[in-house]
Amino acid sequence: MSAIFVVARMTFVQAIRRRIVLTGLLLGLCFLAIFTIGFHMINTGSMTSLAAVGSKGIQHILDTEKSSGLFLAGLYAVTFLAIAMAALLGADTLAGEINSGTIQVIVTKPIRRSDVVFGKWLGFSGLLGLYLLLLAGGTTLSILAQSGYVAPHLFAGLALIYLESLLILSISMLCSSRFSALATGGVVFGLYGLGFIGGWIEQIGAVLQSQTAVQVGILTSLIIPSESLWRRAAYEMQSPLSGLLGISPFGATSVPSLLMVAYAVVYLLVILVLTVRVFQKRDL
Amino acid sequence: MPSVLAIETTQLRKVFGDNAAVKSLTLQIQQGEVFGFLGPNGAGKTTSIKMLVGLITPTSGRASLLGAPLGDRSTRARIGFLPEHFRFQDWLTAREFLTLHGQLYGMERRRLTVRIDELLERVGLTSFRKRPLSTFSKGMLQRIGLAQALLNQPALVFLDEPTSGLDPVGRILVRDIIRELRAQGTCVFLNSHLLSEIEVTCDRVAFISHGEVVRLLELASLNNGRITAVLRVGNITPEIASGLSTWAEDVLLGGDHLTLTVKNEVALPEINRYLVEHRVAVYEISPKRISLEELFIETVGTEGGL
Numbered sequence: 001m002s003a004i005f006v007v008a009r010m011t012f013v014q015a016i017r018r019r020i021v022l023t024g025l026l027l028g029l030c031f032l033a034i035f036t037i038g039f040h041m042i043n044t045g046s047m048t049s050l051a052a053v054g055s056k057g058i059q060h061i062l063d064t065e066k067s068s069g070l071f072l073a074g075l076y077a078v079t080f081l082a083i084a085m086a087a088l089l090g091a092d093t094l095a096g097e098i099n100s101g102t103i104q105v106i107v108t109k110p111i112r113r114s115d116v117v118f119g120k121w122l123g124f125s126g127l128l129g130l131y132l133l134l135l136a137g138g139t140t141l142s143i144l145a146q147s148g149y150v151a152p153h154l155f156a157g158l159a160l161i162y163l164e165s166l167l168i169l170s171i172s173m174l175c176s177s178r179f180s181a182l183a184t185g186g187v188v189f190g191l192y193g194l195g196f197i198g199g200w201i202e203q204i205g206a207v208l209q210s211q212t213a214v215q216v217g218i219l220t221s222l223i224i225p226s227e228s229l230w231r232r233a234a235y236e237m238q239s240p241l242s243g244l245l246g247i248s249p250f251g252a253t254s255v256p257s258l259l260m261v262a263y264a265v266v267y268l269l270v271i272l273v274l275t276v277r278v279f280q281k282r283d284l
Numbered sequence: 285m286p287s288v289l290a291i292e293t294t295q296l297r298k299v300f301g302d303n304a305a306v307k308s309l310t311l312q313i314q315q316g317e318v319f320g321f322l323g324p325n326g327a328g329k330t331t332s333i334k335m336l337v338g339l340i341t342p343t344s345g346r347a348s349l350l351g352a353p354l355g356d357r358s359t360r361a362r363i364g365f366l367p368e369h370f371r372f373q374d375w376l377t378a379r380e381f382l383t384l385h386g387q388l389y390g391m392e393r394r395r396l397t398v399r400i401d402e403l404l405e406r407v408g409l410t411s412f413r414k415r416p417l418s419t420f421s422k423g424m425l426q427r428i429g430l431a432q433a434l435l436n437q438p439a440l441v442f443l444d445e446p447t448s449g450l451d452p453v454g455r456i457l458v459r460d461i462i463r464e465l466r467a468q469g470t471c472v473f474l475n476s477h478l479l480s481e482i483e484v485t486c487d488r489v490a491f492i493s494h495g496e497v498v499r500l501l502e503l504a505s506l507n508n509g510r511i512t513a514v515l516r517v518g519n520i521t522p523e524i525a526s527g528l529s530t531w532a533e534d535v536l537l538g539g540d541h542l543t544l545t546v547k548n549e550v551a552l553p554e555i556n557r558y559l560v561e562h563r564v565a566v567y568e569i570s571p572k573r574i575s576l577e578e579l580f581i582e583t584v585g586t587e588g589g590l
Contacts, residue, residue, distance in 0.1 A: 006387045010373070017375035100371040105432060108337045109388035110361040283340040 003111035007119025008126070015089070015127050024085060024131055031081065032138040035074050036146075042070065043146055061241065067149035068239035074139040075161065075237070079230055082132050082165040083192060089124045090172025091184040094279065099180070103284055114276040121173060121272065128165050136161065153236040160233035160261065164226050167264060168192065170271040171224075177279040191224045199227035206254035214254055221256065225264040228256035288351040290315040290440050290471035291336065296345035297495075298331050305331040307495035308345070313488075315350075315439065316469040318462060320476065320486035320503075322576075324584055328495035329475050330368055333442050336473075337365045350439055361389060364433035368444035368475070370425075374418040378409055378428055381417055382435060389436045396435075403431040408457065422449035430458065440471045447478060459485055479576045489576070491583045499583045503576075511549050512572045515542040518565035527562075531555050 015021050043066070094117075097103040107113055136158050143149050151157065168188060175184035202217020204210075221228040235255045291313040298306045306328040313319045323329050334340040336347060338355050352359040372381060379400060386396035404410045407427040417425065426449050433441055443462075447455045455478075462485045465472050476482055482489055483503065491499040517540055525537045531551040532544035546552060549571055559566050 003388065003390070006384070010384055014373065014375055101367060101369050102371050102373060104339055104367045104370060105365065105372065105385065105429075106388060108339065108360060108363070108365045109385065110357045110359075110390060111388055112357065281341070284334075 003109075003115040004119040004122065007106075007111075007116055008123040011093070011120045011123025012126060015123070020089070021127065025134070027081070028131065028135050028138070031077065031135065032142060035077075035139060036142040039070055039074075039142060039146055042066070063147060064149060064239055065241060067143055067147045068151060068237075071139065071143050071149065071151050072234055072238060074143075075136060075157075075233075076230070078132070078135040078139060079161050079164065079233075081135060082128060082161065083168045083226070085131055086124070086128055086165045086169035087172045087185060087188045087192070089127065090169045091176050091181045091188065093120050093124070094173060094176040095179065095181040095184055096176075098282070098284055107284060113280045117173065117177070117272070117276045117279055121170065124169055125166055128169060129162060132158065132162055132165065151237040152240070157233040157237035160229050160236065163261075163264060163268070164229040164233070167226055167229065167268050167271075170268050170275065174271050174275040174278065177275050177282065192226055195220055195224040195227035198223075199231060202254045203231075217254065218260075221260060222263070225256075225260060225267055228260050229264055232256045232258075232261055288315065289313060289348070290317065291319075291347070291349055291473065293336070293347040294345055296332070296335060296347050297343050298328075298335055298340060299343045304495055306335065306342075309492075309495065309497065311490065311497065313471060313473065315471050316466065317488060318466050318472045318474065318486045320474050320482035320489035321492065322476075322479070322482060322489050322580060322584075323492035327492045327584075329492060330444060331495075332492070333444050333473070333475060337363065337442055361436060362439045364436065364438035364441040366429050366433040366441075366443045366446055368448075370429055372417055372425065372429065372432075374420075375416065377414050377416050378404065378420075379413040381428060382431060385432045386435050391436060399435055399437070400431075403434060406461065407431045423451055423454050426450055427454065427457070430461065434461075434465075438470060440473070441465065442473045442475075444475045445477065446474070447476065447481060455481065479580060483576045491580065493584045499579075501579070510545055510547055511552075512543065512545045513552060513555075514568075514570045514572065515544070515555075515559075515566065516540055516568040517542055517559065518567065520559070520564045524559070524562045524564060528555060528558065531558075 094103070097106075103116075107116060140150065140154065171191060172184055172188045175187045179187070198217045198220020200217075201213050201220070205213020205217060232255065289312055291311060293309050293311045296306060296309040297304065309328075309332055321329050321332070331340060335342045336349065336354065338360070342354070347354050349356075350359050350362060373384065376384060382400045382403065383396065386400065391399070401410075404413050407430055409424065409427055409431070412420070412424065417428065420428065426446065430443070430446060433443065443458075447458050450458065459481065462472055462474065466487075472485075474482065474486060486503055489501050489503060490497045491501070512534075520537065520540075520542065522537060525535055525542060528535050528542075528544060531554050532546050534543070534545045536543045544555075546555070552569060552571060556566055556569060
């Protein structure tokens, strides 16, 4: 059995046994329940008032816009939950095991240190994939069941959100291979916050047509491309109308290019290689 | 004797910042040997072991295990390691824990299953095999850790303080296991504070201080070495006492106590016979071997242990 697979499975079992999966599942179900109730109330509550206003055609457009807006708001929250999960999983794994000494009996086996890094990364990627599938899938189904709305380019959008969570996981593991779990958490959330602020500066700059603000935003995305992945995902999944209007709090006004997505993929790979390098050189 | 050394190090050195944890370690350990590594706290024992098993990169110097340079992956399949301060994956049961580590060794499944049963039995944990490690006592963890280090039937085992946390029964178990390993031709590198333990299990010991080997000792030679004996006697004259120089050195008479040093304990009955023939009343002869502890203090001094 390949060592990477052994480590990946160990990582998976660890997450289940240490109740990380259970906690995530319960919180995820809570989120879905609240989202479903909220959507139901908005959906039925506004239906009558709007029905009085216009024709069926306008009504349909308004319904779609409402569902689309709520769907993106829901996915925005899902993305944040997935990122928090990725940051926490990554922060504890190497730093925690180096600190406790557990790592000593693992890396002295006839395996490569890179097997440990890749195995853990794969295990966590699997977990994050399942977590996203539950939350984003639940959100999609909840809206589909209540209003029949399905966002365009759903899978492309979800793939981009997944990529964002993997990016955060990788950065978290890189820091974790060198710093303590606490310091890692600080660095990762700090970086994420930077990306978040940069994203908003770019958005507002685009609305106000300030080229400098947009460039600041792009520069931040180069430092940490997480937020631009979300904005690309939101762009893919937004309704055609809000795309035309270009105004949505959770959508994307200044759309990150596909080049930025490719940059994020390369960024992730470089981070993984660096993690292996740092972990290989570290005295344990 | 096999031609390939189990461990060979040449001026192995590790510096952390300004502090040389290991100054210059030069060792040659034969396969099948049980080798004790002694020194006060902070002498660089654990750092040395960590360099050998590949956890720490040496600053300079060379070393090889079983003929292969440090870090060779296929060689690690023939090495076992029980670290000093360990915490294992405590969300696993004893059996799952050993299975995981056997898989990391790349062991084939059927061989692993048999081996795990054998080892659980050997360390006395068979009835606890389905219990999670989080419920284990320190002694039980030490036992499962030892089983982990022996899974792959290694040619070379590093045991860093294997008896810390063990009760007397556990210590005897470890001692017996080390003897079995020696009988199987496994080289054991034992790092222990318990000198009496080293004394009964090891073939050779190295005293290390400030990251250097200050003395290498064959324990067999320690036991066959010089013996100081104290005799309680009556009716002895200085003339009779001086006649003892045929067998003994440093003969010292003080009251009814006679202290002398012999090269071999065979001399003691000869001395007894001589004294009786000269009508000296012999009440007591107490041979005192120079213990490892005395040698330790003599070699390393008392300033250690910080």
